[in-house]
Amino acid sequence: xxxxxxxxxxxxxxxxxxxxxxxxxxxxxxxxxxxxIADNMTAAERDRSESHGLFRLPGYVASLRSGKVxxxxxxxxxxxxPGVVRVDAANGFAPLALxxxxxxxxxxxxxxxxxxxxxxxxxxxxxxxxEVEAIAREGLAAVACTSTLPYAAPAGGxxxxxxxxxxxxxWPRKDxxxxxxxxxxxxxxxxxxxxxxxxxxxxxxxxxxxxxxxxTRDPKAILDGGVMLPFGGYKGSAISMMVELLAGALIGEVFxxxxxxxxxxxxxxxxxxxxxxxxxPARLSGNADWQAEGEAFFRRMLDAGTTPGSVRxxxxxxxxxxxxxxxxxxxxxxxxxxxIVDLAG
Ligand code: NDP
Numbered sequence: 220x221x222x223x224x225x226x227x228x229x230x231x232x233x234x235x236x237x238x239x240x241x242x243x244x245x246x247x248x249x250x251x252x253x254x255x256i257a258d259n260m261t262a263a264e265r266d267r268s269e270s271h272g273l274f275r276l277p278g279y280v281a282s283l284r285s286g287k288v289x290x291x292x293x294x295x296x297x298x299x300x301p302g303v304v305r306v307d308a309a310n311g312f313a314p315l316a317l318x319x320x321x322x323x324x325x326x327x328x329x330x331x332x333x334x335x336x337x338x339x340x341x342x343x344x345x346x347x348x349x350e351v352e353a354i355a356r357e358g359l360a361a362v363a364c365t366s367t368l369p370y371a372a373p374a375g376g377x378x379x380x381x382x383x384x385x386x387x388x389x390w391p392r393k394d395x396x397x398x399x400x401x402x403x404x405x406x407x408x409x410x411x412x413x414x415x416x417x418x419x420x421x422x423x424x425x426x427x428x429x430x431x432x433x434x435t436r437d438p439k440a441i442l443d444g445g446v447m448l449p450f451g452g453y454k455g456s457a458i459s460m461m462v463e464l465l466a467g468a469l470i471g472e473v474f475x476x477x478x479x480x481x482x483x484x485x486x487x488x489x490x491x492x493x494x495x496x497x498x499x500p501a502r503l504s505g506n507a508d509w510q511a512e513g514e515a516f517f518r519r520m521l522d523a524g525t526t527p528g529s530v531r532x533x534x535x536x537x538x539x540x541x542x543x544x545x546x547x548x549x550x551x552x553x554x555x556x557x558x559i560v561d562l563a564g
Contacts, residue, residue: 226553242563247283248290255314266537271346282487302331308341332502336495337470344488347387348401355389355397365493369479371447374456377432382475384462400533404459406450
């Protein structure tokens, strides 16, 4: 582990995992939960999905220390119907519960063609691509969505109702890692608005409204009494609304506005649900060559630019990083490293 110029701390991926695991167990996680979260966080750092790597550790610790989340939760998997797996995270963080539900979800999707996983009583503080990528690696297509704290107003509104409500989708590829898209349904991720506020940059119009409900480029005005906005006007707003319903009422969990009312604002995640759908293309298409069809479509997409490389597939930035970081390691801000060491006692 070395310190580099600019206050960055260089770490190997093994050191990232150890830091996360030790900090979590020191703050009340059992080994199984700490392992699942540390695996998830190390995968995020490996892919340079930094906003869901070690950066999240202080938030996890805050929710362990406040008692909001049970670091020793034992997820319960219920066979709710031929095509439905229900996973009760028992007030724990999502990663261990998602691991517990993956195998039965995949088995049901293979036997039924389509299956759903309803994750409830969970605290999700991570990216969604890990869960859909893992399912696509089993040869299935997958969609996942979850809601969060209420930060965004619906189109035409000025008061926060929706979370940043991410949606992810993965498609299994031939001789390539799954195509995986994973995006918040707000115009900008909340973390980016916070970084812009800290660094004194403007954000584009359309990202949020100020406390008077007026469009603003000032990220501080959005964060201090204002609201964020969904991407793409009423269309993104409709997708965010869909996420609220699919990850809330559909599976017996809370909407963002209710999660917000109940949350203790300790800096960690809020309680919520996640819906994951898995599809078996072999069963649904009846076409033994379904994967070749997908590949032909991706080739057509990649050829649609004016210059080679001007179109890329979602997920490819992460996969390129994944090749490099096991060799080169990663760098995190020195201040974050010190904070984690301090939290680990
Ligand atoms: P981005 O806008 O950075 O990226 C969204 C998607 O678009 C990614 O799959 C990305 O692929 C892809 N993409 C980006 N640029 C291009 C391009 N030029 N061509 C093709 N594809 C492209 O992500 P967001 O800021 O919206 O979301 C960040 C993360 O935050 C997500 O992982 C989300 O799950 C997570 N999140 C989690 C929440 C929670 O409560 N758990 C709440 C809200 C968000 P690539 O990665 O390869 O760049």
